[in-house]
Amino acid sequence: MNALYSLVLVFALVLIALFGAGAAHMTGLFGTLLPYVAIAVFLVGFASRIIGWAKSPVPFSIPTTGGQQKSLDFIKHDRFDNPVTPGQTFIRMVLEICCFRSLFRNTSVALKDGRVTYSSAKWLWGFSLLFHYSFLLIVIRHMRLFFEPVPVCIGFVEMIDGIMQIGVPRLYMSDLLILVGLGFLLGRRLRDPKLRYISLVTDYFPLLLIIGIALSGIYMRYFAHVDIIALKKLTMGLVTLSPVIPEGVSVVFFVHLFLVCTLLVYFPFSKLMHAGGVFLSPTRNMPNDTRIKHHENPWNDPSIKPHSYADYEDDFREPMIEAGLPVEKES
Amino acid sequence: MADLPKANELFKSINYTPPSTGWMDTPVDTSPGNWCYPAKAEKLEYLGFPNPREWNPADVDWKLPENWQDIVHEGFKERLGKYRSLKVFMDICVRCGACADKCHFFIGSGDPKNMPVLRAELMRSVYRKDFTMAGKILSTLTGSRVMTEDVLKEWFIYFYQCTECRRCSLFCPYGIDTAEVTMMARELLHLCGVNINWILEPVSNCNRTGNHLGIQPHAFKDIVDFMVDDIEEITGKRINVPINEKGHEVIFITPSGDVFADPGIYTFMGYLMLFDHIGLDYTLSTYASEGGNFGLFTSADMMKKLNAKMYAEAERLGVKWILGGECGHMWRVINQYMDTMNGPANFLEVPKSPITGTVFENARQTKMVHITEFTADLMKHNKLKLDPSRNDHIITTFHDSCNPARAMGLMDEPRYVIKNVVKNFHEMPEQTIREQTFCCAGGSGLNTDEIMEIRMRGGLPRGNALKTVQDENGVNMLSCICAIDRATLLPLANYWAPGVDVCGVHELVGNALILDGEKERETDLRMNPLPGKEG
Ligand code: SF4
Numbered sequence: 009m010n011a012l013y014s015l016v017l018v019f020a021l022v023l024i025a026l027f028g029a030g031a032a033h034m035t036g037l038f039g040t041l042l043p044y045v046a047i048a049v050f051l052v053g054f055a056s057r058i059i060g061w062a063k064s065p066v067p068f069s070i071p072t073t074g075g076q077q078k079s080l081d082f083i084k085h086d087r088f089d090n091p092v093t094p095g096q097t098f099i100r101m102v103l104e105i106c107c108f109r110s111l112f113r114n115t116s117v118a119l120k121d122g123r124v125t126y127s128s129a130k131w132l133w134g135f136s137l138l139f140h141y142s143f144l145l146i147v148i149r150h151m152r153l154f155f156e157p158v159p160v161c162i163g164f165v166e167m168i169d170g171i172m173q174i175g176v177p178r179l180y181m182s183d184l185l186i187l188v189g190l191g192f193l194l195g196r197r198l199r200d201p202k203l204r205y206i207s208l209v210t211d212y213f214p215l216l217l218i219i220g221i222a223l224s225g226i227y228m229r230y231f232a233h234v235d236i237i238a239l240k241k242l243t244m245g246l247v248t249l250s251p252v253i254p255e256g257v258s259v260v261f262f263v264h265l266f267l268v269c270t271l272l273v274y275f276p277f278s279k280l281m282h283a284g285g286v287f288l289s290p291t292r293n294m295p296n297d298t299r300i301k302h303h304e305n306p307w308n309d310p311s312i313k314p315h316s317y318a319d320y321e322d323d324f325r326e327p328m329i330e331a332g333l334p335v336e337k338e339s
Numbered sequence: 340m341a342d343l344p345k346a347n348e349l350f351k352s353i354n355y356t357p358p359s360t361g362w363m364d365t366p367v368d369t370s371p372g373n374w375c376y377p378a379k380a381e382k383l384e385y386l387g388f389p390n391p392r393e394w395n396p397a398d399v400d401w402k403l404p405e406n407w408q409d410i411v412h413e414g415f416k417e418r419l420g421k422y423r424s425l426k427v428f429m430d431i432c433v434r435c436g437a438c439a440d441k442c443h444f445f446i447g448s449g450d451p452k453n454m455p456v457l458r459a460e461l462m463r464s465v466y467r468k469d470f471t472m473a474g475k476i477l478s479t480l481t482g483s484r485v486m487t488e489d490v491l492k493e494w495f496i497y498f499y500q501c502t503e504c505r506r507c508s509l510f511c512p513y514g515i516d517t518a519e520v521t522m523m524a525r526e527l528l529h530l531c532g533v534n535i536n537w538i539l540e541p542v543s544n545c546n547r548t549g550n551h552l553g554i555q556p557h558a559f560k561d562i563v564d565f566m567v568d569d570i571e572e573i574t575g576k577r578i579n580v581p582i583n584e585k586g587h588e589v590i591f592i593t594p595s596g597d598v599f600a601d602p603g604i605y606t607f608m609g610y611l612m613l614f615d616h617i618g619l620d621y622t623l624s625t626y627a628s629e630g631g632n633f634g635l636f637t638s639a640d641m642m643k644k645l646n647a648k649m650y651a652e653a654e655r656l657g658v659k660w661i662l663g664g665e666c667g668h669m670w671r672v673i674n675q676y677m678d679t680m681n682g683p684a685n686f687l688e689v690p691k692s693p694i695t696g697t698v699f700e701n702a703r704q705t706k707m708v709h710i711t712e713f714t715a716d717l718m719k720h721n722k723l724k725l726d727p728s729r730n731d732h733i734i735t736t737f738h739d740s741c742n743p744a745r746a747m748g749l750m751d752e753p754r755y756v757i758k759n760v761v762k763n764f765h766e767m768p769e770q771t772i773r774e775q776t777f778c779c780a781g782g783s784g785l786n787t788d789e790i791m792e793i794r795m796r797g798g799l800p801r802g803n804a805l806k807t808v809q810d811e812n813g814v815n816m817l818s819c820i821c822a823i824d825r826a827t828l829l830p831l832a833n834y835w836a837p838g839v840d841v842c843g844v845h846e847l848v849g850n851a852l853i854l855d856g857e858k859e860r861e862t863d864l865r866m867n868p869l870p871g872k873e874g
């Protein structure tokens with residue numbers, strides 16, 4: 009049901025763009041105003057979410073460790089799963105963010121012949137990586153629309169992405185792979201009863217939205233063969249703050265752009281913020297050094313004192329003396 | 340406990356298919372057996388906790404304060420401002436489900452609300468409604484809901500079916516720690532007077548008598564004397580145990596479970612024998628006679644209050660550093676909270692083993708060393724005279740306690756110690772040990788009998804792994820470094836792997852140690868005949 013709602017929502021967005029930019033000819037709105045608004049909302053929203061998190065301090069150092077602590081010399085320290093220095097912690101974070109290390113550990117549980125069994129389950133890890141990296145490649149490739157001349161590195165990424173040399177225009181691998189990744193993530197949500205149970209509209213919506221973006225992009229490139237020169241004029245106009253809507257920009261493009269704008273606006277208010285939040289997760293980005301170094305808690309209340317020894321002795325002095333235990337005051 | 344199903348029946352009843360109703364529409368079951376007994380009014384009064392009263396979770400009316408919704412809302416807001424962890428964890432879960440089947444309570448019950456992600460959603464749904472724009476506007480579509488009495492009841496049930504073991508956090512791609520969420524939820528419940536006796540009673544005992552069992556100083560001394568007698572009977576050697584004495588180098592603090600309960604007492608005897616063997620200049624304390632910190636399960640403030648005794652006593656007695664015994668949550672508190680809350684303890688020195696000269700750099704700030712670090716170092720330097728053959732009747736495996744394993748990474752030290760004193764050692768399956776270890780299902784104050792079925796369900800992953808090594812390697816002993824484990828693993832082993840016993844690591848050390856001038860031993864510390872000495 010939640011998946012259906014999300015699908016309807018994405019269709020509605022497509023229709024709005026089709027109607028607005030196509031039938032109603034509001035290309036100015038869809039081609040210039042909305043993108044500006046979307047980018048502004050995205051940037052301000054993203055930054056304010058990060059600042060919002062950063063404003064709450066980390067009163068306690070609570071890393072989750074994934075290996076042997078640093079202790080005696082003859083015991084091998086697991087530096088990157090149980091870091092003690094900033095450098096080791098940095099590497100732990102790099103592994104986490106670039107390789108999804110924790111997800112790599114994933115196992116799945118089954119009950120077989122009276123036993124609980126655990127099998128390695130790296131599918132989620134693999135396909136999430138696939139999706140995220142394809143997305144990254146695509147974003148980098150798109151940067152050519154915003155630069156004149158196009159930086160060499162973007163050209164290089166494009167060259168690699170299209171290295172298979174299939175078809176005209178050349179097929180980008182990332183276009184296919186992102187769909188494979190998204191398809192898996194969506195299929196997994198729909199197929200696994202546990203996941204279906206926890207999935208909300210806000211879980212399906214971004215997946216379907218990005219699928220919509222990818223499909224409209226692919227359609228534009230491989231089937232509708234849109235006028236790239238015109239598009240680049242439009243995007244360069246946006247970048248140089250002198251927006252123009254050239255002739256010959258097809259309505260598919262406006263659908264694509266509108267969905268992207270939706271994504272940008274939606275991003276800071278949604279779970280997609282995991283992209284920023286992962287950097288701030290205290291269980292991962294802190295070294296496990298609280299026995300070695302002082303960590304300050306701004307909320308530490310100095311008025312909290314233990315039940316004092318003096319009160320304790322007052323309570324039990326007689327029996328303590330009788331038992332031969334030393335006391336501070338004889339009576 | 341009478342209606343606890345048989346192990347195989349319980350196993351068969353587990354079903355991982357979620358119910359057909361959505362989780363928000365699936366009512367919470369508050370029938371007896373699903374909850375721990377509520378805290379007694381007098382305990383709350385003594386500790387100054389809000390809303391002390393007699394109440395029963397099975398009743399409809401929980402006698403909440405009139406403005407309980409405001410209390411929860413305000414408390415929530417305060418904590419979001421104070422703890423980045425809470426704020427980030429409320430916001431960035433993508434519901435990928437990687438954590439779903441990592442929780443022992445889910446694995447053993449199949450109840451979807453025991454999936455860490457859904458457990459946290461119980462709280463997130465309220466967060467979205469109260470603190471996010473989207474949640475305010477779009478409501479159920481975004482998974483948000485109003486805080487009602489039923490939601491609060493659901494919190495009580497499910498946040499007391501989480502042992503704060505953090506296994507889920509290890510697998511989450513963002514490190515979201517449901518234990519942290521649970522801790523916050525429990526703090527909010529406390530604000531309305533919704534809490535359980537098995538936590539509050541120990542807390543109040545710790546505060547007054549220094550330990551959670553409420554052992555008074557003279558009784559503590561008696562118990563130690565008994566153990567000294569037993570050691571004499573077994574080894575023929577009378578050892579001296581200083582208590583509350585000033586002017587020693589080290590104070591030794593261990594969970595009171597080791598002093599009081601079987602099988603912890605054998606571990607305690609092991610400590611005493613070790614200290615005598617190496618001539619350690621130490622003292623025990625009755626005032627700081629609890630390493631385990633039940634405050635951890637109530638609130639950060641209570642944790643601080645109870646923990647402060649260790650430093651206070653170390654200062655009063657004038658020791659140089661602190662040696663700590665085998666305990667799970669004690670070490671989580673010491674590693675992650677102690678110096679922050681109670682330190683810096685500049686009146687102490689960086690711990691240095693008086694026997695080997697090793698400086699414990701990893702305890703430079705807290706000044707507290709774990710006994711297995713200490714003993715492993717002694718063994719590495721060949722300072723102990725050992726006869727491992729005295730443990731030949733024991734085929735052991737090792738249970739990593741969740742807290743030291745996932746908060747500290749204390750894994751190889753105990754293994755090193757065990758391997759030096761026991762010949763027959765076998766690891767349980769890979770996915771159930773070290774940082775992936777499974778909880779005893781009685782941690783965080785849940786080792787109480789009224790929820791035995793829940794505990795046995797939660798204990799399935801551990802019990803099952805134990806059964807595996809029992810069947811394959813003939814394991815008959817489960818060693819561990821946690822006093823709660825020594826209490827909770829007994830019924831668990833009895834249920835899932837009958838025939839396996841539970842011990843602390845230093846019980847095995849005590850068995851193997853050759854004390855100077857001891858007689859030829861006939862029995863182990865449990866007074867069971869040694870191999871070859873039967874009959
Ligand atoms: S693994 Fe983390 S992100 Fe995924 S559902 Fe669990 S808590 Fe959420």
Ligand code: SF4
Nearest residue numbers: 442501502504505507
């Ligand atoms: S902390 Fe442990 S008990 Fe709690 S939800 Fe996570 S895995 Fe389950």
